[in-house]
Amino acid sequence: MRVVHVVTLVSDDGAYGGPTSVAAGQLRECAARGHDVTLVSLWRGRGPAPARLGPVPLRTRPARSLLPGRFTGLMHPLLVRDLWRSLGGADVVHVHAGRDLVSLTALAVAVLRRKRFVVQTHGMVQPRRAAAVRLFDRLYVPLLRRARGCLVLTGRERRDVAAVVGAGGPPLLTVPNGVRPGSGAAADPVRRGSEVLFLARLHPRKRPEAFVAMAALVHRRVPGARFTLYGADEGALPGVLRLIAAHGLEGVVSYGGALAHPEAVRAYARAAVYVLPSVDEPFGMTLIEALAAGTPVVCTDTCGIAEELAGRGAAVVTDGSPRELADAVCGLLADEGRRAALAAAGRRAVAEAFSVHAVTDRLEEIYGRLCRVP
Known part of the structure; x- marks a missing residue:
């Protein structure tokens, strides 16, 4: 399968935290199983972006702050073109979706490209009452509802996402995060x-x-x-x-x-x-x-x-x-x-x-089901 993941930011200081490491880990395991994988993201660092994260090809543009907020307003105009091209050749699209411009753009491109896609919210989509959030959600939530599945981590996240998306949303699928067992050169x-x-x-x-x-x-x-x-x-x-x-x-x-x-x-x-x-x-x-x-x-x-x-x-x-x-x-x-x-x-x-092997087994099952859906 040709699998494309989208995450908001890759950086040399790990500023975006869990979603980036999860996306990279999932794709490394998918690549090890013979799938054609790509990660699309913005980049922020002291030097140019790497071409790959280990075995995972990385398509990226320098992060620019177009709106207020540490991550919400990050974007680069040419990333839209990268998303259009990368998602166009994908069998499955997987968006690590927060409330930000990169996620919004990726979801919109996936819908316009008529791609089957899943979202993974990483605890970032919770009910909010702020006026700016409600305005953003008028565009964002209808796109989330078009996903074929939303991956959640816990029962609490399941309730939060259901409250935001409301009736008519995608199936909520519990998939934990995972790491490679024995990774890290453990010491005594x-x-x-x-x-x-x-x-x-x-x-x-x-x-x-x-x-x-x-x-x-x-x-x-x-x-x-x-x-x-x-x-x-x-x-x-x-x-x-x-x-x-x-x-x-x-x-x-x-x-x-x-x-x-x-x-x-x-x-x-x-x-x-x-x-x-x-x-x-x-x-x-x-x-x-x-x-x-x-x-x-x-x-x-x-x-x-x-x-x-x-x-x-x-x-x-x-x-x-x-x-x-x-x-x-x-x-x-x-x-x-x-x-x-x-x-x-x-x-x-x-x-x-919490093994990435078991997580990827589950992802392959979900991706395979998407590819079989007419």
């Missing part, structure tokens, strides 16, 4: 030292300030622990730096900037514990990337996969308060056996529930 978790890692966008929902507050509590009990934050700044960095200074944590807590994916994999592999303090996280792609690297993880009970991970003994789930996060981290740093057990359970969870 018992011998990783005492680095505690935050790796996510520095956005208020990700709560990097809570990570710093947690670090201050842990440092009192485990003075040798060190804490590193990585991720593109989306407005929270000044507050993070002020909090580090207020707690006197210079030299204990550091910010390392944004990481490209290979660097992120190495960061997971060398950390003793990965902490994601975000609230209402639709899925938590970084959690399963850390698990694939053999790193014990701590998350909050509002993460979309927290219950699944807790049931498998693959994560320490907290209420998200700095105190509970600190208790969880201190417990893991003091107990090598528990860290090893969590790491082993995490690898099993990836292999059994």
Whole structure:
């Protein structure tokens, strides 16, 4: 099959997060199975865009901000031509669709080209009351309704998308995100030292300030622990730096900037514990990337996969308060056996529930059904 995916942004700092890594991972696995794949996207980086992401051909244009918003208004006029040409030759079109100009354009081109397409919303399509969103949705929602299927991650996302799309929408198909089992050159978790890692966008929902507050509590009990934050700044960095200074944590807590994916994999592999303090996280792609690297993880009970991970003994789930996060981290740093057990359970969870192999099996079934529909 000729499969074309569209995602809003590829960048050298991973700013768009989960949707980009999910799209690239799905296409890599599709390519390994012999499908003809292409990823169409905007590009933002220090240099020119790469021609490929591993085995995946990349068609891209430099990102330009045409409307306000970090991602909503990104576009390039020539991307319309790229979409028209790429989608025209596709058997199946898969749009990783947020409320933004790239997604809107891709959906419109797919409809005009009379292509069978699916959408995957990644928790980005939720009910909103703002006037600008309601105006955007007058164009966007009718296009979403033309999809042959909408891939959702959790029951909560299913309810959110149903509320936005309303009656007459596409079938809502539950498909989790996945990673390649054993990816990440995992190190022995018992011998990783005492680095505690935050790796996510520095956005208020990700709560990097809570990570710093947690670090201050842990440092009192485990003075040798060190804490590193990585991720593109989306407005929270000044507050993070002020909090580090207020707690006197210079030299204990550091910010390392944004990481490209290979660097992120190495960061997971060398950390003793990965902490994601975000609230209402639709899925938590970084959690399963850390698990694939053999790193014990701590998350909050509002993460979309927290219950699944807790049931498998693959994560320490907290209420998200700095105190509970600190208790969880201190417990893991003091107990090598528990860290090893969590790491082993995490690898099993990836292999059994969050494997890109199983996800691609499901995608091939969906794509094949689309190709058979007259």
